[in-house]
Amino acid sequence: MKLFPNTVKGVVYAIDEIFNQKKYADKVIEKTLKSNPKWGARDRGFVAESVYEMVRWWRLINEVSPSKDLYHLFGTYWLLQGKSLPDWREFKGLEPEKIKARFERIKENRALKQSIPDWMDQMGSELLGEKWDKEIDTLNQQAEVVLRVNTLKITREDLMNRLAAEGIQTYAPKGYKDALVLAQRQNIFKNPAFKEGLFEVQDASSQLVAAALDVEPGMRVIDACAGAGGKSLHLAALMQNKGRILSMDVEEWKLQNTKLRARRNGVSIIEPKVIEGNKTIKRLKESADRVLLDVPCSGLGVLKRNPDTKWKLSPESIEKVQGIQQEILQNYSSMVKPGGLLVYATCSILPSENQQQVEKFLASEKGKDFELIEDQKVLAQESGFDGFYIAKIARKKEQTA
Numbered sequence: 590m591k592l593f594p595n596t597v598k599g600v601v602y603a604i605d606e607i608f609n610q611k612k613y614a615d616k617v618i619e620k621t622l623k624s625n626p627k628w629g630a631r632d633r634g635f636v637a638e639s640v641y642e643m644v645r646w647w648r649l650i651n652e653v654s655p656s657k658d659l660y661h662l663f664g665t666y667w668l669l670q671g672k673s674l675p676d677w678r679e680f681k682g683l684e685p686e687k688i689k690a691r692f693e694r695i696k697e698n699r700a701l702k703q704s705i706p707d708w709m710d711q712m713g714s715e716l717l718g719e720k721w722d723k724e725i726d727t728l729n730q731q732a733e734v735v736l737r738v739n740t741l742k743i744t745r746e747d748l749m750n751r752l753a754a755e756g757i758q759t760y761a762p763k764g765y766k767d768a769l770v771l772a773q774r775q776n777i778f779k780n781p782a783f784k785e786g787l788f789e790v791q792d793a794s795s796q797l798v799a800a801a802l803d804v805e806p807g808m809r810v811i812d813a814c815a816g817a818g819g820k821s822l823h824l825a826a827l828m829q830n831k832g833r834i835l836s837m838d839v840e841e842w843k844l845q846n847t848k849l850r851a852r853r854n855g856v857s858i859i860e861p862k863v864i865e866g867n868k869t870i871k872r873l874k875e876s877a878d879r880v881l882l883d884v885p886c887s888g889l890g891v892l893k894r895n896p897d898t899k900w901k902l903s904p905e906s907i908e909k910v911q912g913i914q915q916e917i918l919q920n921y922s923s924m925v926k927p928g929g930l931l932v933y934a935t936c937s938i939l940p941s942e943n944q945q946q947v948e949k950f951l952a953s954e955k956g957k958d959f960e961l962i963e964d965q966k967v968l969a970q971e972s973g974f975d976g977f978y979i980a981k982i983a984r985k986k987e988q989t990a
């Protein structure tokens with residue numbers, strides 16, 4: 590593949606903003622692409638992919654590069670893939686053989702080879718044991734693009750055929766009844782079918798969450814950490830747009846997004862509601878047949894699509910989010926009706942955010958009216974998609990006094 594000065598410059602500038610000016614990778618990429626409207630689809634693909642992959646492999650690249658010069662770091666990333674560099678002034682001093690030799694020297698050190706902080710490697714190894722090695726290897730691979738078919742508007746088969754007619758090949762993964770995977774990565778948001786609300790982009794593991802709620806049309810459902818509404822929209826489709834979904838979050842701006850997406854999806858049963866404090870929760874005591882707690886988490890299960898999480902997390906931030914998770918379980922579970930169902934979900938693979946949180950809740954005073962039905966510990970290495978945790982917890986019909 591040939592390198593072009595203007596797009597390589599785009600990558601280097603973006604990397605500077607992400608690491609030296611501490612900006613978010615997705616925002617920087619969006620801005621870079623917007624300010625270069627003349628770039629074609631291939632250029633855009635090259636810039637977005639190179640930036641994401643450099644972020645993913647940042648520690649490894651820095652370890653084997655001869656200097657911290659951003660062009661040297663890009664060149665090192667390029668050479669590590671076995672590609673050759675053009676004879677540009679910016680790449681002077683980069684010797685493929687030396688870079689290869691440096692890589693050979695560090696590759697027995699898992700944290701360096703997998704390009705993660707030492708603490709993360711230790712934590713993963715302690716909590717996941719022998720599964721960690723393969724898990725982190727899988728989480729370092731690029732995510733596939735997965736669609737969730739909006740069954741309120743189209744069947745999976747019809748969407749597959751419509752996309753195929755436009756030259757977009759997809760396959761239907763087994764065990765995920767609303768999912769279609771793109772055979773080739775591309776920016777699918779520009780497709781008219783997206784604008785018509787025929788699908789959303791949502792990882793296959795994430796699609797297991799709404800399915801776990803066993804909803805039926807007409808139910809009252811609360812999605813208590815709804816964010817931009819990905820799971821709420823799926824729930825609405827599973828309920829055939831009949832009943833009521835209260836989509837709640839502490840961040841109002843995220844709920845605004847839910848509203849827009851609901852309109853595009855042809856969903857009318859979602860009611861966004863900002864959580865202003867414990868009062869909001871107390872008023873909804875025992876009001877819902879189903880409550881979803883898709884809680885904030887470390888995001889360690891979605892490193893494939895958010896590689897910069899590696900550099901933003903710390904043991905302290907994970908401990909803090911674990912405190913919030915238990916607080917949400919303790920307080921928000923009161924919204925489930927006796928005989929109803931609570932689903933606790935994270936996009937993390939750490940037992941300390943998952944089954945250990947559920948165990949702690951069930952052993953507590955507030956948890957004594959609940960019992961675990963089943964849980965799914967979805968590892969990326971086993972599913973091929975994101976890492977997730979989903980627990981189905983029933984509220985007993987008979988409440989203890």
Ligand SMILES: C[S@@+](CC[C@H](N)C(=O)[O-])C[C@H]1O[C@@H](n2cnc3c(N)ncnc32)[C@H](O)[C@@H]1O
Pocket residue numbers: 813814815816817818819820821837838839840843864883884885886913917
């Ligand atoms: C994993 S994200 C939710 C993703 C969303 N369910 C979706 O499918 O797109 C977790 C959400 O919890 C929200 N959150 C954080 N603290 C919260 C709290 N105390 N109560 C409710 N929501 C909270 C965050 O704003 C974030 O949107």
